[in-house]
Amino acid sequence: MIITCPACATRYTLADSAVGPQGRKVRCAQCGHMWWQAPEDDPVLHPDEVTEFHPVPPPSSKTPSSKTPSSRKTAPATSAADPGARRRALVGWGAFLAVLAAIIAAGYVGRATVVRLWPPAALFYETVGLPVEPPGSGLQLQNVRSEQKTEEGKSALLVEGQILNVSETARTVPALRVTALGADRQPLRNWTVEPVPTQILPGEIATFRDVQPDAAGVLEVMITFDGRR
Template structure:
């Protein structure tokens, strides 16, 4: 139940059992006024010796205001970080360009090292020239002789660039043929220099030992540009 001080109008909330069925004399803790408080719906019965003092309930705490969320301040842009990022992207693009250029201009070398690459180049519209394109063999000779008391087969010759652009000189495949043009032995020779300009000449010379006598029956020597097969 709620009771109100008749003098200062201070209100109190208390249970019905605190007043009792007969009522009770109470004192206002705010102003000290005393009065007889009867239970609700009942007539007051005065008992002068019984005084109950009630204290007002403390007022509820004021509602807390929600503090505005602080937005973290933006860190100032670091010009050095942006510069480093631009430099990094520049290096990345340059690497991609270099890889692409190496794949384009080094097609012949790539195919020589890995022949299936020719199909990949043709698929993307970059056909690969056969090994030795623009080059021509000349003054090729072979001779069986003895050097330092041992039989050897000497093969030498020249490679001329008959095209209008610089050409890479691929290795040469030398095949010694016997009777009925049957291969007796095959090996590769590296000419020098590895690249020649239009009109320039590269030379090669190879001395193949014949300790087992396998080259004694050589009737012909076939030299081709090696395609890696």
């Protein structure tokens, strides 16, 4: 059955059993008006019981003048912030900032290694005012020679030379990378050599000497500052 509030004309769709065979007093959920609702075609006396109905009428029962309780919007209740959640959020942010600071510090202190592993990073460091010197900056190779010799009946390759500090400050001498070249200057193998000493003042010289077994096929050697130690 369909009932209508006499005061605001809000309509409700109800099952007959909701009113009951005796009828009952009902309250409009929209405007609060109360009236006696009897079952269809069966008026009865009014008992004291008051029933408030809050049904949602189907779309087909809506009229331009009707308003349903479901159309009213309610704001969600806000609860106080959970202190534990806030504490966990602060700890998380603190850990993130600590990791970020460690990454930045490592990038600053080890920028030479970063540039060696990824050369394009040199442009970034130069842009932010932290230029990175290439390995061997301020140092000069001199008196470098290589030769094949026989040791214990086997062919060996001797590589030796000097490193001069041509700058005006003390310099750390990086390791050297030696590349053996064969026919058509094709690389055969490479290895590192440690100069001595590893720190030299302006004008001082560090030396290096290395003997590699099995020099077969080696026609030339190439020596560069490796930058690793």
